[in-house]
Amino acid sequence: MLPPEAWLEHLRVERRASPRTLQAYADALARLRTLASADGIELAAVQPHHVRGWVARLHRQGLAPRSLALQLSAWRGLYRWWGQAGAVALNPVDGVRAPKAGRPLPKALSVDHAVALADEVPQADDPALAARDHCVVELLYGCGLRVGELVSLDIGPSATAAGWVDVADATAHVLGKGGKRRSVPVGRAALQALRAWLAQRATLAASGEPALFVGRRGARLGASQVRSRLKALALQAGLPTHVHPHMLRHSFASHLLQSSGDLRAVQELLGHASIATTQVYTRLDFQHLAKVYDAAHPRARRK
Known part of the structure; x- marks a missing residue:
């Protein structure tokens, strides 16, 4: 019977598994040996009830479900190879x-923190950059856009535009996941920030650049740049948590659901x-209601 190390070599040479995968599988096989040895069982004699017992044991010891799934994947691959x-x-x-x-529940800002972030005036050495960053925050939070949808926006519709904002109609047209298009209303605050940015955009944008949001060099703004600017703005606003673009999308959904209840x-x-x-997001909404109850209802207060 070939040893488990031979299977790892097979994965390395024939399947070209990455070093990280090989190390994870080697650790999983070492754990399998330890478990089998502790119960006095040869690897070739392992039965399904043994495996179920070991999974339960590892789970009780604190191994997370995803880690357990990795263990099982490695063990399953070894026995499949032995079976062949x-x-x-x-x-x-x-x-x-x-x-x-x-x-896991999506992480959303409280209403107060989201509004504080949107109201914060970005610090920048160029007024155009400050206007751009403010508009980015307003569209992320005010429209619930994904960061990829945001940076794909053009200044107007065209045959190649993935998305654009119709200022006159106060509507953002975006291309979402799976190539699905949707239209999202742009609120008053976001529209005001957009007009302020469009008034300054020409000072940064390169000639012929169709992107709505551009960087210092005049080319389309990237998602990583948005993350960086949002992180800096959250620190400037004194928010107690790290803020990333998708958190504003979560906040948009959670706050809208809290107010409307229209799923x-x-x-x-x-x-x-x-x-x-x-x-x-209904679970986030329930958490919000539970906090209100705990803080306000006489029967919820405990001495």
Whole structure:
């Protein structure tokens, strides 16, 4: 029977697995050996009930569901390889699944923090850059755009434009995930910031550049630049948490749902294909209501 190291070599040479994958699988196989040895079981004699017991044991010891899934993937691959070589009659890992990982809640700013960030005047050595950064924040929070949708906006419609903002109609037309187009209303504050930026854009934009947002060199602004500027602005505003563009999208959805309770409308504005994706924001909304209850209701107060 070939040792597990031979399978790792097979992955390295024939499958061209990355060093990181090889190391993760080597660690998983070492753990498998330790578990089997502790129970006095040869690797070739492992049965499905052994694997289930080990997964439960590792879970009790604090191994996260994703880490458990990686362990099982490595073990399953080893036994599949042994099975193809005729070394084992069955794959004891087939049908064994890791515990389902809980879906983390999206991180959203409080209403006060989001408004404080949007009201903050960006510090920049060029007034045009300050106007641009302010407009970026207003569109991210006011329209719930993804950062990719934001940086893809052009100053107007064209055959090649992925998206644009119709100032006269106060509507942003964007190209979202899966090539789906949607239109999002642009609020008063975002529209005011957009007009202020458009009045300054010509001082930065290169000749013929169609992008709505440009950098110092006049070319289209990149997503990484948006993240960097947003991080700096959050620090300037004194926010107690790191802020990234998608957090403003989460904030847009959460705050809109808190005010309206219209899940379908929020789904349309975010461009979610499934209502299930949008429903996660109802959990954020419930958390908000729970905090209000804990703070305000006499029966919630505890001595």
